[in-house]
Amino acid sequence: MAIQIVEINTKREIKKFIAFANDLYKDCPYYCPPLMFDEVNTFISDKNPALEVSDKQLFMAYRDGKPVGRVAAIINHKANECWGVKKVRFGWIDFIDDLEVSKALLDTVREWGKKRGCTTMNGPVGFTDMDHQGLLLEGYDYLSPMASLYNYPYYVEHMNAYGLVKEADWIEFQVFPPKEIPERLQRIANVVMQRSNVRIDKVKNVKELVSKYGIEYMDVIGKAYEKLYNFQPLTEKQKKYYCDMYFPILNFDFVTVIVNDKNEVVGVGVGMPDISNALRKCGGKLFPFGWYHLLKALRAKHLEVFDLLLIAVRPDYQDKGINSLFFLDQIPYMNKYGVKYAETTAILETNTKNQANWLQFEHNQHKRRRAYIMEI
Numbered sequence: 001m002a003i004q005i006v007e008i009n010t011k012r013e014i015k016k017f018i019a020f021a022n023d024l025y026k027d028c029p030y031y032c033p034p035l036m037f038d039e040v041n042t043f044i045s046d047k048n049p050a051l052e053v054s055d056k057q058l059f060m061a062y063r064d065g066k067p068v069g070r071v072a073a074i075i076n077h078k079a080n081e082c083w084g085v086k087k088v089r090f091g092w093i094d095f096i097d098d099l100e101v102s103k104a105l106l107d108t109v110r111e112w113g114k115k116r117g118c119t120t121m122n123g124p125v126g127f128t129d130m131d132h133q134g135l136l137l138e139g140y141d142y143l144s145p146m147a148s149l150y151n152y153p154y155y156v157e158h159m160n161a162y163g164l165v166k167e168a169d170w171i172e173f174q175v176f177p178p179k180e181i182p183e184r185l186q187r188i189a190n191v192v193m194q195r196s197n198v199r200i201d202k203v204k205n206v207k208e209l210v211s212k213y214g215i216e217y218m219d220v221i222g223k224a225y226e227k228l229y230n231f232q233p234l235t236e237k238q239k240k241y242y243c244d245m246y247f248p249i250l251n252f253d254f255v256t257v258i259v260n261d262k263n264e265v266v267g268v269g270v271g272m273p274d275i276s277n278a279l280r281k282c283g284g285k286l287f288p289f290g291w292y293h294l295l296k297a298l299r300a301k302h303l304e305v306f307d308l309l310l311i312a313v314r315p316d317y318q319d320k321g322i323n324s325l326f327f328l329d330q331i332p333y334m335n336k337y338g339v340k341y342a343e344t345t346a347i348l349e350t351n352t353k354n355q356a357n358w359l360q361f362e363h364n365q366h367k368r369r370r371a372y373i374m375e376i
Contacts (some may be wrong), residue, residue: 001064001106008058008070014018014043017058020070021094022213022283023149032144032276033284035294038245042127043072050127051235055116058092059108060368067271069095069102073109074127075116081234086376088113090123091131091347094151095158103159110376122167122373124149128232129225130242134346134369135159142366145276145307145343149369164372168229170346172367173272173358175308177334177342179325185360192321197261200329203219206247209257215239217257224312229348229371246309249298253337254306256329258313258322267313269326273297274305274343306342311357322333323357 018039025031038042041047043058054076061069074089090109095101110121132149137156143361144150202273209217217238225231234242252271256339258267278297282290283366334342346369347354 003068003101004062005104005108006058006060006062011044012041013060014040014058016067017043017060017070017092020060020067021092023242024094024096025068025270028150028152030141030143031150032279032346033200034146035279035286036284037286039284041205042131048100048127049235050076051092053128053232053235056127056235057112059105061095061104068098069093069105071105071109072101073112074125075113075118076127076232076236079128079230082231082233086119087122088116088118089125089127090121091133092127093124095155095198097154099154099161101156102155103162106162106164111143114166114376117306119375119376121372121376122230125230125371128238129228129230130234131231134168134371137169137366137368137370139172143276143305145274145305146279148367159372162374164374166370167373168371169349170369171349171355171365172346173344173355174364174366175342175344175358176213176362176364177331177339178361180236181331185324190320191326192324193366196317196320196322198317198325200324200325201259202252202329203255203257203259206250206252206274209247209252209255212263213265215243216265218243220265220268220289220314223315224318225275228351244299246272251298253333256326258325262316265298265314266317266324267325269311269330270309271330271342272307272309273300273303273337274307301337303337304340306337306339308342308344310345327357334371 008014018036022033047052054074057073059071060067070092071090072092073090080087088109093105094106104234113121124135134149135155136151140153222234254271256269257265260266275294275297278293281293311323311326346357
């Protein structure tokens with residue numbers, strides 16, 4: 001029977017859109033379900049400020065009345081203007097192993113974008129580069145952290161069959177922290193602090209961070225990332241949105257703020273306990289008992305796995321060894337909590353400076369993912 005494509009608009013429909021992926025991966029031990037209420041809010045205009053600069057339409061594919069696929073079509077006007085392109089993005093794409101289904105979903109995004117003046121189609125990516133992005137190409141038998149996408153291997157065949165080609169690849173690492181700070185690292189950090197007149201400010205909680213710096217650290221992240229793939233300059237509302245989303249759940253032992261002699265933030269490093277197993281246990285739902293699993297994971301005093309969310313250095317302080325201060329600060333805490341290894345987020349394969357941060361430690365480059373593109 002033919003594939004039927006249905007627009008998804010209401011909150012109830014959005015929940016079904018999210019549930020489709022959870023059902024598709026219910027027997028996959030590596031998939032990490034999203035936190036349901038956060039995922040729902042991502043697609044609601046008065047919740048996600050990215051929708052102030054983006055158009056979007058969600059679609060689901062049905063056959064014989066049963067859901068067989070989903071996709072989000074997105075046009076981020078601010079990013080398109082920044083890069084001088086006319087892209088329609090596709091994200092949140094999942095489907096059964098049927099080429100007819102994936103083609104119907106991609107055709108729908110393609111036509112939706114063309115009607116709105118787009119000339120290329122790009123994905124899988126999100127509204128901004130702060131969202132999940134990149135189809136998994138390698139590393140299917142590793143657990144998926146909260147901060148990354150997971151997909152079955154057959155997705156790659158479907159992208160190739162449709163005619164999509166590589167635009168960007170990312171790689172990911174497992175990093176094994178040393179038992180003590182290496183002498184060379186300590187020496188470099190001491191020189192950096194002296195030459196650049198910077199120091200580590202160890203804030204204890206969100207209140208202290210905001211009272212000292214407002215959301216200045218978000219400006220540092222924005223400036224540090226502005227040359228990276230698909231970057232969109234964040235609006236003030238978006239900065240607050242990401243702060244409100246992430247910072248209340250952080251363990252501030254794993255937040256490193258670097259300031260100069262004028263008390264300006266010049267670098268930020270953020271990590272958090274891996275909560276993917278907690279999300280797997282509760283299926284991404286807070287109630288009735290999901291909150292317990294998540295709280296237990298977030299407040300754990302012993303962590304086997306740790307998620308390295310980001311390191312950002314203000315451009316005028318880059319190439320001065322500032323990154324050494326993050327490791328000087330974080331390694332003792334990793335050992336204190338018993339971290340066996342840390343998972344990096346996706347790093348562009350062309351971003352050799354970022355990769356060099358991890359290559360100095362024992363590591364395993366275990367995943368690769370890709371964003372595709374095609375003219376439409």
